[in-house]
Amino acid sequence: MREASPEISRLRSAAAENAVPLHAQIELTHRCNLRCRHCYLHDSHDARGEELTLSELTGIFAQLAEMQTLFLAFTGGEIFLRPDAVDIIRAARRLGFACVLLTNGTLIDDRLAGRIADLQPLQVHVSLLGLEQAHDAMTMQPGSFRQTLAAMQALRSRGVKVVAKLVVTREAIADAEALRRLAAEQADETVFSTTLIPTLAGDNVGEELHVRPEELCRLSFDCKIPEFSNPGWPPEATVCNAGRGLLAVSPYGEVFPCIGFRMQLGNARETALEEIWRGEKLRQLRLLRRGDLPDCAGCDRQEYCTFCPGVAWSVAGDYRRAVPELCQKAERLRKFLDLKRGGGR
Amino acid sequence: MKQYYARSANTACREVLGEAVILRLPEGEMFVLNASGSVLWALLDGTRTCAQVLADFSAAYGLNNCPEAENFLAALTEAGLVALGEAKAGRDVAQYCSSAPAAYLPPEIRTRELVETLAGICISGYTGEPDQMCQTIGVGCFDAYD
Ligand code: SF4
Ligand code: SF4
Numbered sequence: 001m002r003e004a005s006p007e008i009s010r011l012r013s014a015a016a017e018n019a020v021p022l023h024a025q026i027e028l029t030h031r032c033n034l035r036c037r038h039c040y041l042h043d044s045h046d047a048r049g050e051e052l053t054l055s056e057l058t059g060i061f062a063q064l065a066e067m068q069t070l071f072l073a074f075t076g077g078e079i080f081l082r083p084d085a086v087d088i089i090r091a092a093r094r095l096g097f098a099c100v101l102l103t104n105g106t107l108i109d110d111r112l113a114g115r116i117a118d119l120q121p122l123q124v125h126v127s128l129l130g131l132e133q134a135h136d137a138m139t140m141q142p143g144s145f146r147q148t149l150a151a152m153q154a155l156r157s158r159g160v161k162v163v164a165k166l167v168v169t170r171e172a173i174a175d176a177e178a179l180r181r182l183a184a185e186q187a188d189e190t191v192f193s194t195t196l197i198p199t200l201a202g203d204n205v206g207e208e209l210h211v212r213p214e215e216l217c218r219l220s221f222d223c224k225i226p227e228f229s230n231p232g233w234p235p236e237a238t239v240c241n242a243g244r245g246l247l248a249v250s251p252y253g254e255v256f257p258c259i260g261f262r263m264q265l266g267n268a269r270e271t272a273l274e275e276i277w278r279g280e281k282l283r284q285l286r287l288l289r290r291g292d293l294p295d296c297a298g299c300d301r302q303e304y305c306t307f308c309p310g311v312a313w314s315v316a317g318d319y320r321r322a323v324p325e326l327c328q329k330a331e332r333l334r335k336f337l338d339l340k341r342g343g344g345r
Numbered sequence: 346m347k348q349y350y351a352r353s354a355n356t357a358c359r360e361v362l363g364e365a366v367i368l369r370l371p372e373g374e375m376f377v378l379n380a381s382g383s384v385l386w387a388l389l390d391g392t393r394t395c396a397q398v399l400a401d402f403s404a405a406y407g408l409n410n411c412p413e414a415e416n417f418l419a420a421l422t423e424a425g426l427v428a429l430g431e432a433k434a435g436r437d438v439a440q441y442c443s444s445a446p447a448a449y450l451p452p453e454i455r456t457r458e459l460v461e462t463l464a465g466i467c468i469s470g471y472t473g474e475p476d477q478m479c480q481t482i483g484v485g486c487f488d489a490y491d
Contacts, residue, residue, distance in 0.1 A: 008375060014362055022361060070359040070366060098357035098368045120355050120370045161371045 016245035019286060020068045021277060023241070025248040025259045026057070028085060029077040034104050035140040036129065038169055038196050038209055040260070041077065051251040054084050056269065058091045060249060063273040065095045075102040075259065086115050098122045105151030106144050113154035124155055125163045130172030131179055138169065152186050163189040169196065169209040176219055195329070213336035233302035235291025239309055243285045247277060257285060261310030263319065288320070295322035304337065305330035350398050350418070351391030353428040367426055376426065385414055389427055
């Protein structure tokens, strides 16, 4: 994977420093035709109320455009379960947004692929959870792997950039090498991850699904884990982009700092987004620095820790706390890197 | 037949912190225009002919004409960011992509200086790697190991 260009990095940093929501995540629905076992919505696929309509979403897009948002990520649930998904994305494109679509691909036939291509999305992201057997076992939907691959081909044949996210759990780790080769052929970009986040209800997604460091070490390709993203732990460093350069809107209009950080800031149906964005909760969050995390001072795993305030929030109800999910992740990473450095395989 | 200048349909654009940021799709290649470049970009809303774009731009800076702007327009067209068409189009995008020219007029109008920078640094192409955005716009921080 390439490094972000200096220009986009500069733009992102400038946006975050000036509290400009350059990126927004729009959850179009929580409904899904699959039941992926690792999904953070695994326990929340039922509709909780009326989803934002096309006209409500168009109003939200206009507000985001005023707030200088350029990138919109449409996610679900499965976005194409909404019959008006294409109209929604078209409304966003008309307002100049660069749109990234996150989909499982299973509903994309040739016709829909053509309509998606006409929208000129920046990228379409699909998740592959293993080779056929493991993938279908994770989605709990026989045939889903083949449908997803067919969608990738239909999109790419029309010039759409497809990013394959290889989300690998312990059950699919044996497929990792072959899956990576397949993705190299079938996608324009590949992202490999073993990170699983807790569900909306705050439950850790089955410890048994997490890949063990020893297993990761056995992979022949180079897993350059976070030396890349974690330049130490300076106390004055900010924690992440959530609520600084990023905001999220749920299918019901709830506004969050990030889809992985469900601290409700307000509802776009009732309050102008700008007002929510300038509100006290986010003002406080923007002041947060690594040195303010009360449990983390002196921790010897800091250099391995990609602290996520969203996980802390969903598990402990306080985004500053070190919760076991975060510490375990840091520990797995430390062990992985120790093994790697020691040549352990 | 009159030809109107408009931003191409295969662009995404926004004025961010005073600069017009343009992505050419689907490659995701990114262009950032400086203040005067952004003024010109704002005029490409599909309602002006080439001559009108150049006249309005020059007028915004109190000039009689501006050959640099003409070159810049040609560069934008060559980069595929601008399309010529017969019909007016693009109005809905225009208002968010870049401010109206007046917003950019500097208090003391040092026009020559401003405009002279046009050809040189207005348009800077970057091979954008929007894939990395999955770290913030996918499912939060998506660890990229590869
Ligand atoms: S491992 Fe736990 S205690 Fe240490 S820095 Fe990370 S979250 Fe804090
Ligand atoms: S660290 Fe967590 S809250 Fe912050 S952007 Fe990443 S997923 Fe969202």
